[in-house]
Amino acid sequence: EESKEKSPADVVEDDGFLGTGISHLYALPVGIALAVPAVQFEWYLVNEETLLASTFVAFCVVAYNQGGDLISKSLKDESAAMLKIQNDAEDEVIAKLEDNLEYMKLTENIVSDYQAILDLTQESYDKLNAAGKIKPQHDLKAQVEKMMNLVANEEQNVYEKAKTTLMDEATTSVTDSFGSDKALKKAALESAMAKLTGKKAAVDPVQAAFVSFFQKKASEAKKSDDGSEEAGRRAAMLAKLNGIAESESMLFRFDESGNPKLVA
Numbered sequence: 553e554e555s556k557e558k559s560p561a562d563v564v565e566d567d568g569f570l571g572t573g574i575s576h577l578y579a580l581p582v583g584i585a586l587a588v589p590a591v592q593f594e595w596y597l598v599n600e601e602t603l604l605a606s607t608f609v610a611f612c613v614v615a616y617n618q619g620g621d622l623i624s625k626s627l628k629d630e631s632a633a634m635l636k637i638q639n640d641a642e643d644e645v646i647a648k649l650e651d652n653l654e655y656m657k658l659t660e661n662i663v664s665d666y667q668a669i670l671d672l673t674q675e676s677y678d679k680l681n682a683a684g685k686i687k688p689q690h691d692l693k694a695q696v697e698k699m700m701n702l703v704a705n706e707e708q709n710v711y712e713k714a715k716t717t718l719m720d721e722a723t724t725s726v727t728d729s730f731g732s733d734k735a736l737k738k739a740a741l742e743s744a745m746a747k748l749t750g751k752k753a754a755v756d757p758v759q760a761a762f763v764s765f766f767q768k769k770a771s772e773a774k775k776s777d778d779g780s781e782e783a784g785r786r787a788a789m790l791a792k793l794n795g796i797a798e799s800e801s802m803l804f805r806f807d808e809s810g811n812p813k814l815v816a
Contacts, residue, residue, distance in 0.1 A: 688803065695802045696812070699793060706789055718769070726761045736761070786810065 590596045615623075730736045739757040790806045797805055804812040 692803050695797075695800075695804070699797070699802075699812075702793060702796065703789070706792070710785065718766075722762055722765045722769075725765050726758065729761055730758075 587596075591598060596602075730740060736757055743756055743758075787808075790808070790810060794805050796802075804814050807813055
C-alpha cells in the first residue's frame with residue numbers, strides 16, 4: 553500500500569539538520585556555542601542588519617512551519633487550474649483540427665467536381681449555340697405559317713362577304729322582277745302547280761331568273777374589271793399583314809408585289 557504524500561515539514565524533519573539526519577534539537581545548543589565566541593571576539597558584529605535578518609528568518613521559519621501546507625496546496629491548485637485550462641484549450645484546438653480534417657476529406661474531390669461542372673456548362677453552351685442556329689429557321693417557318701393562315705382567313709372572309717352581297721342583290725333583283733312582271737308571276741305559279749300535281753314543268757322560272765341574273769352580273773364584271781378593285785384589296789391586305797408583322801417583330805415584310813423580304 554502506498555504511503556501518504558509527505559508535507560514539506562515532514563520532509564525537513566526526516567532529513568534532519570542541514571540534511572545530515574541529525575535532529576534539529578541539536579542545532580540550538582550548537583548554534584549558541586558557536587555564537588558566544590563569535591560575538592565575544594567580535595567575529596560577527598550584532599547590529600540593525602542582524603535584527604532585520606533574524607526577524608526575516610524567523611518570519612520565514614514560522615510561515616514555512618505554520619502555512620507551508622496551505623501555500624503548497626494553493627500553488628498546486630493554481631497549477632492544476634492552469635493545467636486544466638491549457639488542456640481544455642488544446643482539446644478545443646484538436647476538435648477544430650479534426651473538423652477541418654473531415655471537411656478536407658469531403659472536399660478532396662472538389663477539383664474533379666468543378667471540372668465536371670465546367671464540362672457540363674460547355675456542353676450546355678454548345679447545345680444552346682446549335683439550337684440558336686435552328687431557332688431563327690423555326691421562328692420563320694412558324695411566322696410564315698401564321699401569315700398563310702391569315703391570308704386564307706382573309707380571302708375566305710372576302711369571299712363570304714362577296715357571296716352574301718351577291719346573293720342579297722340577286723334575291724332583291726329576282727323578287728323585284730317577279731313583283732313587276734305578270735308573265736313571270738304566271739310562269740312561277742304554273743311551275744309551282746306542276747310540282748304540286750306531280751307534272752313535269754318545262755323550266756323553273758325562279759331558277760332561270762337567278763341564272764340570268766348571275767350571267768348578267770358576270771358579263772358586267774368582265775366589262776368593268778380593270779384590275780383596280782383587286783389591286784386595292786391586295787394593297788389593303790398587304791398593309792394589314794405588314795402591320796401584324798411589325799407589331800409581332802416578325803423576320804420578314806411583304807413588298808408591293810406580295811413577296812416576303814427578310815428584314816434586319
